[in-house]
Amino acid sequence: MSAIRIDGKAVADTLLAEVGQDVAGLRQQGVHPALAVILVGDDPASDVYVRNKVQRAEAVGIRSLEYRLPANTSEAALLERVQALNGDASVHGILVQMPLPAHISEASVIQAIAPHKDVDGFHRENVGSLSLGQESLVPCTPAGCMRLLRTVLGEDGLKGLHAVVVGRSNIVGKPMAALLLQADCSVTVVHSRSRDAAALCRQADIMVAAVGRPAMIGADWVKPGAIVIDVGINRIATPEGKTRLIGDVDYPAVAPLAHAITPVPGGVGPMTIAGLLANTVKAARQQTGH
Numbered sequence: 001m002s003a004i005r006i007d008g009k010a011v012a013d014t015l016l017a018e019v020g021q022d023v024a025g026l027r028q029q030g031v032h033p034a035l036a037v038i039l040v041g042d043d044p045a046s047d048v049y050v051r052n053k054v055q056r057a058e059a060v061g062i063r064s065l066e067y068r069l070p071a072n073t074s075e076a077a078l079l080e081r082v083q084a085l086n087g088d089a090s091v092h093g094i095l096v097q098m099p100l101p102a103h104i105s106e107a108s109v110i111q112a113i114a115p116h117k118d119v120d121g122f123h124r125e126n127v128g129s130l131s132l133g134q135e136s137l138v139p140c141t142p143a144g145c146m147r148l149l150r151t152v153l154g155e156d157g158l159k160g161l162h163a164v165v166v167g168r169s170n171i172v173g174k175p176m177a178a179l180l181l182q183a184d185c186s187v188t189v190v191h192s193r194s195r196d197a198a199a200l201c202r203q204a205d206i207m208v209a210a211v212g213r214p215a216m217i218g219a220d221w222v223k224p225g226a227i228v229i230d231v232g233i234n235r236i237a238t239p240e241g242k243t244r245l246i247g248d249v250d251y252p253a254v255a256p257l258a259h260a261i262t263p264v265p266g267g268v269g270p271m272t273i274a275g276l277l278a279n280t281v282k283a284a285r286q287q288t289g290h
Ligand SMILES: NC(=O)C1=CN([C@@H]2O[C@H](COP(=O)(O)OP(=O)(O)OC[C@H]3O[C@@H](n4cnc5c(N)ncnc54)[C@H](OP(=O)(O)O)[C@@H]3O)[C@@H](O)[C@H]2O)C=CC1
Pocket: 141, 166, 167, 168, 169, 170, 171, 172, 173, 190, 191, 192, 193, 194, 197, 210, 211, 212, 213, 231, 232, 233, 234, 268, 269, 270, 272
């Protein structure tokens, strides 16, 4: 028996086609959804993601504005840029690429983004809404993971299952746990201080790995028949002297015993970008009343 390989690229393409139709409809009504992406410094990984975002945005008809600021940009200058975009009615979504240089407070920058333009869903107003189960802009990566889980399990198929989230970051782990709870899973969150993380993970019907450690999750962490979602994006060196992407899950070891599993690349990553663009359209609708 080999696992279902969850094709995130294909699911993302379906979502992007829907987004493209929504954008076309809005543009006929005179609304051109626009996303501003701000990148501070020249982190090579961030550079790839920002390029992917801008390309996908343009492919679905979303106007994209890209601001590349030098690594020595002051926090005040970045906040000024954010405030200018907050006040620009032609811009519907604002994303500040993380991580930021150490001299800039990520929290301060996130709180400066107008909540209705916060397409990452990181602002405390959106975090609060998510936690309360109220309508909000939901973080793109966890939302993408939920959509992938529903493609395997169906709309109501998550109810009552035990989900284990590995990682508790504000951008992935915590919002992931909130969404799983809302879908009526029982949720365990495992982190660096957890006692016997592997034993907790072995109890999971659904496991979501968001750690940032290449292939940390081996076969002995996974219950046979579990569904495994790998959020990790790690760049490792190959014996040939090149680099390649690998997840937090040891795919060759885990795939034979899982019911379904996402690959890296081609799993969660494409869903994040599709979700970001879907959030941009949602924000544009809310801001324009269309
Ligand atoms: N596919 C996509 O679209 C995206 C992928 N990513 C990727 O997902 C991964 C996680 O990202 P992010 O959440 O931002 O990472 P963070 O570094 O912010 O968080 C990592 C989490 O993993 C926990 N952790 C670290 N080591 C262990 C361990 N040995 N056992 C159990 N838990 C551990 C940490 O625990 P503690 O809190 O105790 O320190 C922390 O909560 C990265 O590879 C990142 O590149 C991120 C965003 C989007």
